Amino acid sequence: xxxxxxxxxxxxxxxxxxxxxxxxxxxxxxxxxxxxxxxxxxxxxxxxxxxxxxxxxxxxxxxxxxxxxxxxxxxxxxxxxxxxxxxxxxxxxxxxxxxxxxxxxxxxxxxxxxxxxxxxxxxxxxxxxxxxxxxxxxxxxxxxxxxxxxxxxxxxxxxxxxxxxxxxxxxxxxxxxxxxxxxxxxxxxxxxxxxxxxxxxxxxxxxxxxxxxxxxxxxxxxxxxxxxxxxxxxxxxxxxxxxxxxxxxxxxxxxxxxxxxxxxxxxxxxxxxxxxxxxxxxxxxxxxxxxxxxxxxxxxxxxxxx
Amino acid sequence: xxxxxxxxxxxxxxxxxxxxxxxxxxxxxxxxxxxxxxxxxxxxxxxxxxxxxxxxxxxxxxxxxxxxxxxxxxxxxxxxxxxxxxxxxxxxxxxxxxxxxxxxxxxxxxxxxxxxxxxxxxxxxxxxxxxxxxxxxxxxxxxxxxxxxxxxxxxxxxxxxxxxxxxxxxxxxxxxxxxxxxxxxxxxxxxxxxxxxxxxxxxxxxxxxxxxxxxxxxxxxxxxxxxxxxxxxxxxxxxxxxxxxxxxxxxxxxxxxxxxxxxxxxxxxxxxxxxxxxxxxxxxxxxxxxxxxxxxxxxxxxxxxx
Numbered sequence: 001x002x003x004x005x006x007x008x009x010x011x012x013x014x015x016x017x018x019x020x021x022x023x024x025x026x027x028x029x030x031x032x033x034x035x036x037x038x039x040x041x042x043x044x045x046x047x048x049x050x051x052x053x054x055x056x057x058x059x060x061x062x063x064x065x066x067x068x069x070x071x072x073x074x075x076x077x078x079x080x081x082x083x084x085x086x087x088x089x090x091x092x093x094x095x096x097x098x099x100x101x102x103x104x105x106x107x108x109x110x111x112x113x114x115x116x117x118x119x120x121x122x123x124x125x126x127x128x129x130x131x132x133x134x135x136x137x138x139x140x141x142x143x144x145x146x147x148x149x150x151x152x153x154x155x156x157x158x159x160x161x162x163x164x165x166x167x168x169x170x171x172x173x174x175x176x177x178x179x180x181x182x183x184x185x186x187x188x189x190x191x192x193x194x195x196x197x198x199x200x201x202x203x204x205x206x207x208x209x210x211x212x213x214x215x216x217x218x219x220x221x222x223x224x225x226x227x228x229x230x231x232x233x234x235x236x237x238x239x240x241x242x243x244x245x246x247x248x249x250x251x252x253x254x255x256x257x258x259x260x261x262x263x264x265x266x267x268x269x270x271x272x273x274x275x276x277x278x279x280x281x282x283x284x285x286x287x288x289x290x291x292x293x294x295x296x297x298x299x300x301x302x303x304x305x306x
Numbered sequence: 307x308x309x310x311x312x313x314x315x316x317x318x319x320x321x322x323x324x325x326x327x328x329x330x331x332x333x334x335x336x337x338x339x340x341x342x343x344x345x346x347x348x349x350x351x352x353x354x355x356x357x358x359x360x361x362x363x364x365x366x367x368x369x370x371x372x373x374x375x376x377x378x379x380x381x382x383x384x385x386x387x388x389x390x391x392x393x394x395x396x397x398x399x400x401x402x403x404x405x406x407x408x409x410x411x412x413x414x415x416x417x418x419x420x421x422x423x424x425x426x427x428x429x430x431x432x433x434x435x436x437x438x439x440x441x442x443x444x445x446x447x448x449x450x451x452x453x454x455x456x457x458x459x460x461x462x463x464x465x466x467x468x469x470x471x472x473x474x475x476x477x478x479x480x481x482x483x484x485x486x487x488x489x490x491x492x493x494x495x496x497x498x499x500x501x502x503x504x505x506x507x508x509x510x511x512x513x514x515x516x517x518x519x520x521x522x523x524x525x526x527x528x529x530x531x532x533x534x535x536x537x538x539x540x541x542x543x544x545x546x547x548x549x550x551x552x553x554x555x556x557x558x559x560x561x562x563x564x565x566x567x568x569x570x571x572x573x574x575x576x577x578x579x580x581x582x583x584x585x586x587x588x589x590x591x592x593x594x595x596x597x598x599x600x601x602x603x604x605x606x607x608x609x610x611x612x
Binding site for chain 1: 320321322323325327328346347349350353354370371372373376377379380383384387388401402404405408409412413414450451
């Protein structure tokens, strides 16, 4: 079990084709559940892949092209109809809230759970969510609409108890203190267990970046340096470069160049144009540049080793 | 080949479950192509069942609960991205246009085909579309929101040429006149071919009614008298009557009572609650009352004999 896992829900570009659904990623990080983009049919995909919709705490929407958010309203309604009470945090560009409120108005619905909408500026690099273990920051992208990717990073994790050092002298309350990074003292203030002797270094902190939709964009390389898992759109192949430029999308090769430049550990390609039924050539084009590349496959889960 | 056929695209109630998609019907009548309701995922279902999206001329939306229209925006965008130029007529309750325009605004899109929006009053029985061969009228339903069903009726069809009477004396231009219902005269005004001797009576005119969502509603019986194909929602079974009353939906038995009362030829049940995985009991409940009942099965096409 890794502390960070990604499940692909949708891998298609704007027009869903070849059985592929539009963009959506489900990311679990240390018991926090993120949905990143929510194209049409996302709720069906969640159900199909046995991910309970009520687990989701955070929804991040990159931009207001339909293939990235048109599944949101249906998901919000289904959460409501299935009696959700837990609060939900929604992050998106300005305007998304207006779209939701208008549709709630015409369906005469009042959601029975708190939906907190947090608008962000897609043109700025901003930390939009932070808690004890995770931060989420926006990645300004280059697209026809204001559009932001998302960088999800684990903070430094707690040190781990060295089980080989445990004995009956080490009580439960001592373990709690050791895990929290403290030395353990007795009531007289004398050192009982020195933290570094009883613990191991923490597992490494993992990171995942979602970059869709964007033209080739070197300005994000510095922000993504050494990211563990990079998802980068690859709508087209190099042979369709003109189309990529016209629509402000990337080619598979360009995605790989970004992955190489930022020294990512692993690259996942997605947002595939309807024109490609078979994706092997897209994979080949990227793999030449960056070997640790895979295709987004709906229903597949990728875990990063800690 | 019948002149009227129905293909089921979605058969689920509000929360899509058990692999079923929310409401949508595709109806072809004499080369006119209607989409009736457009729940989330309708465009994927059209593609899956090999129905080209650009064939659709008319979209009818019954009401503004999400499961009946949330696939519309994605379909409109895909038509646009696939370079549609032909005009599209959209009929729906007031408010639908505002929802569409707001989403076009935020995606900075101008559709490259003419989209004509026709608002109707769901509480009134009104002919909302009429041409040489077909009429569409609203059926006021009883639901939590203003909601209308649709009755699609063929007008009287042309008489058919009696091929057994054809000879080399009957020229192409004569056939055109005979088909149009005229006797054929020569240049001196003398009768050459009497229409009724060279033609057979027209095929019967067919009708299809779409009734979703509604509580049990006897007031529509008179409007639906002798309808050929009746689609009536059957969200619940009788055992869940309380839920049906609370949510203003029908039971399977109630759908059959309506079909029997209006002397429909055939009944199709749909809009099945997520609580029923297996639908055989719903079918049984209706069939006791009205024998010619079938379940809506996604991808299946129903044709009526002319």
